[in-house]
Amino acid sequence: MRFLVGSLALLAATVCGQNLVEWTEASSGVQYSIGIPEAAAAPFDVYLSITAPANITYAAIAFGGCMLRSPLLVAWKSNSSIVTSSRWAAAYHPPTIYNGTAVAISKTSSVNSTYWTAELVCSGCSSWLGGSVGAFGNVPLGWALSSSPLANPASSNGSIPYHNVGKDHFEINITNARNTPSQFGALISGAKRPWSPRRPPLALV
Numbered sequence: 001m002r003f004l005v006g007s008l009a010l011l012a013a014t015v016c017g018q019n020l021v022e023w024t025e026a027s028s029g030v031q032y033s034i035g036i037p038e039a040a041a042a043p044f045d046v047y048l049s050i051t052a053p054a055n056i057t058y059a060a061i062a063f064g065g066c067m068l069r070s071p072l073l074v075a076w077k078s079n080s081s082i083v084t085s086s087r088w089a090a091a092y093h094p095p096t097i098y099n100g101t102a103v104a105i106s107k108t109s110s111v112n113s114t115y116w117t118a119e120l121v122c123s124g125c126s127s128w129l130g131g132s133v134g135a136f137g138n139v140p141l142g143w144a145l146s147s148s149p150l151a152n153p154a155s156s157n158g159s160i161p162y163h164n165v166g167k168d169h170f171e172i173n174i175t176n177a178r179n180t181p182s183q184f185g186a187l188i189s190g191a192k193r194p195w196s197p198r199r200p201p202l203a204l205v
């Protein structure tokens, strides 16, 4: 049965004319949705939506497939707002701030009593020193979830607790997440200005 659940969890969806690939982590119900533009290759901006039950304190994605040496994008709720932070881990320790990205939080993000949804647009998540996300076919991504409280949820640069709910990788066929310029424009139209400047890939080891 687990196999069945896992198979059904990976869906390509056309939502309001936009192409998103959705993946649901079966044990927690956290859903990741990804959309990209029709780029030939990285770097390209990545649209990422995460919907999580209220008892998930943060949800993270690793663009290289595992925690080490690729951009980590972490999102959580702080009262009724969504906070996000880009991180980098060179070892299995709490990840440090990564300044190779610019992340916009869409105003379509939402928080209610049972769920929070972070809608993010990341520049810099699809390529980094030593790797990149493919623009076609199967792409491995990492996920990590926690239910431990964040020390300071209002701050995007606070310490990230251990992913006690779980972590692993999943694979998406990113070909199904490709969007024309007008589709991608509609997807990111709610995005506010980035909270940090875009920087070229950095040598972080």
Ligand SMILES: *[C@@H]1O[C@H](CO)[C@@H](O)[C@H](O)[C@H]1NC(C)=O
Pocket: 028, 053, 055, 056, 147, 165
């Ligand atoms: C979150 O709450 C749901 C519903 O009460 C429960 O089934 C689930 O185990 C909880 N998850 C965590 C990580 O505590």
Ligand SMILES: *[C@@H]1O[C@H](CO)[C@@H](O)[C@H](O)[C@H]1NC(C)=O
Pocket: 078, 079
């Ligand atoms: C956010 O929630 C915390 C407790 O979780 C509370 O101390 C704080 O005052 C709240 N902040 C706002 C702006 O509502």
Ligand SMILES: *[C@@H]1O[C@H](CO)[C@@H](O)[C@H](O)[C@H]1NC(C)=O
Pocket: 099, 202, 204
């Ligand atoms: C970005 O990170 C690099 C490497 O840690 C550091 O040298 C640089 O000062 C940082 N830049 C900013 C604007 O924080």
Ligand SMILES: *[C@@H]1O[C@H](CO)[C@@H](O)[C@H](O)[C@H]1NC(C)=O
Pocket: 051, 110, 112, 113, 114, 115, 116, 117
């Ligand atoms: C809370 O948000 C979730 C996810 O967006 C949504 O499915 C649910 O209907 C919302 N619940 C309420 C009470 O608005």
Ligand SMILES: *[C@@H]1O[C@H](CO)[C@@H](O)[C@H](O)[C@H]1NC(C)=O
Pocket: 137, 138, 173, 174, 175, 176
């Ligand atoms: C990915 O999806 C595309 C379009 O649906 C399909 O043509 C291709 O065979 C798939 N690739 C893999 C590796 O499954």
Ligand SMILES: *[C@@H]1O[C@H](CO)[C@@H](O)[C@H](O)[C@H]1NC(C)=O
Pocket: 097, 155, 156, 157
């Ligand atoms: C963390 O953010 C606060 C403001 O939110 C800022 O004052 C502080 O310098 C930041 N620290 C780092 C290490 O970026």
